[in-house]
Amino acid sequence: MIDDLDLGFDEPERGEKGRHRHGAVRKRKGGSGGRGKTYLALLLALLLLGGIGGGAYYGFDRIQNYFVTPDYDGAGTGDVTVEIKNGALLADMADALVAADVVKSHKAFIEAADANSRSKNIQPGTYKLRKQMSGANAVTAMLDLKNKIVNGLTIPEGRTSKNIYKLLSEKTKIPVKDFEAAAKDPEGLGVPDWWFTRGDKKKVARSIEGFLFPDTYEIPPKATAESILKLMVTRFLSVTEEMNFADRVQRERGGVSPYEALIVASLAQAEAGNKDDLGKVARVAYNRVYGEFNCNCLEMDVTVNYYLESIGKPTKTSAQMTQSELDDPKNPYNRKLRGLVPTPIDNPGKQALAGAMAPPPGKWLYFVAIDKQGHSAFADTYEQHQRNEARAREAGII
Incomplete structure (x- = not known):
């Protein structure tokens, strides 16, 4: 690799072709080209070595993240609302929390939930949480109903x-x-x-x-x-x-x-x-x-x-x-x-x-309510139905 850099340390051995090339450089710049090229080569070498070092650092960081769960520390700061939809699995919850920057990684939340036996009690709904919480703190907060925004409405059966x-x-x-x-x-x-x-x-x-x-x-x-x-x-x-x-x-x-x-x-x-x-x-x-x-x-x-x-x-x-x-x-x-x-x-x-x-x-084919609890009597024929209606009148229903 160093040979390919043409660092200029072997001038006597380059022959005519090498000298001619340097002569061309001297003509352009009006001075000695050997020293300038040496500086340039050293700069390139340093950049290359720096790149190798950066790549090594990046690779180390990736490997470290593989073995160590990326997680925030503490209870977080500020406020943010997060919606957990009906039927959401832990992975779905993790998606929502990462997107809102509540937890640092999916793994942080899922590992914390797996470690907490009560995590299966996390309910769908909207939660008021903090940004940049540890996975464990996020799980604890979602199990505390004080952090759940209750805005419930019951729709009764049979409404138009x-x-x-x-x-x-x-x-x-x-x-x-x-x-x-x-x-x-x-x-x-x-x-x-x-x-x-x-x-x-x-x-x-x-x-x-x-x-x-x-x-x-x-x-x-x-x-x-x-x-x-x-x-x-x-x-x-x-x-x-x-x-x-x-x-x-x-x-x-x-x-x-x-x-x-x-x-x-x-x-x-x-x-x-x-x-x-x-x-x-x-x-x-x-x-x-x-x-x-x-x-x-x-x-x-x-x-x-x-x-x-x-x-x-x-x-x-x-x-x-x-x-x-x-x-x-x-x-x-x-x-x-x-x-x-x-x-x-x-x-x-x-x-x-x-x-x-x-x-x-x-x-x-027929039915009529016969008591105050709303139970009906059912009939196959109209004659039977009339008798049931008489029962309803006696009970004060009709």
Whole structure:
């Protein structure tokens, strides 16, 4: 390598070619070229040796990092918020913490979590942490619920999307119109296109209704209407995937699409006065639409109420509804129309979904609440149903 540098220490042995080259240099610079070239060669040698040293240092640093976990010391400084999403694994948490400069490396956090048996209790949500914390301090801080920003909101089962927008707006101060605008694009919020198919060949009205899963949500700081609705849709997709909802419906419900089963779940959620009856009400809906029922229609007043709410009118009890409201031919949710209604009429919970996916066997076509706990009596024939209605009147229910 040194030979290649042409340091100029062997002038007598270079021969004519070497002398001629140096003569050319002298002519350009007007002085002795040997001394200048020597200085240049020494400079190059020093730079080269410095580069080798720097490379060696860099290599040592890499090797050291391999054996020693890069980690900050102490409890950190300043404040930073970090969101841990639902279903996040330790590696996902480490990603978020490194990105926010809370911990120095993925390895620092994961090793600290592995060393702390309580780390499995770290919950999803938004945390107020410090920058440049040691991995151990970061784990400890995330286990302390005082550092968790609690901004929870519970969405009850069976609420309509319009009602949910109001609840969300009250909690977040985001205008209702922002939620309504975001909801116009269900696919943009994460609903897969294949959900909007029906086995009965009716035209699908692409609505977000039914896909806003009822649960308790931590609303992140600076959330938007779109991000909140996406969070709810993601939860719906996660729950239905865990239940194997779509596959079981297609396999066991004889031509009924998952979307139609979602509609049935929403009907059961609205009609059942007790969770014990959710599956039975779903069975009634299937029996009326697809079985031996005179009109193959739903004849459920809850569909009328959904239409009234959608056009800005107050909902009513069955006794308060007029005949024109019950049988309005302009109402696409008319209880006398053949088949299922165009969309779900609310956002059902997990038990209602399970009831629509796998309802108990039965030939029931009618039901009526018979006690103050909301339990219903079910009947195969109208005569049996009339007797159940008499029981309900005796109990002061109707």
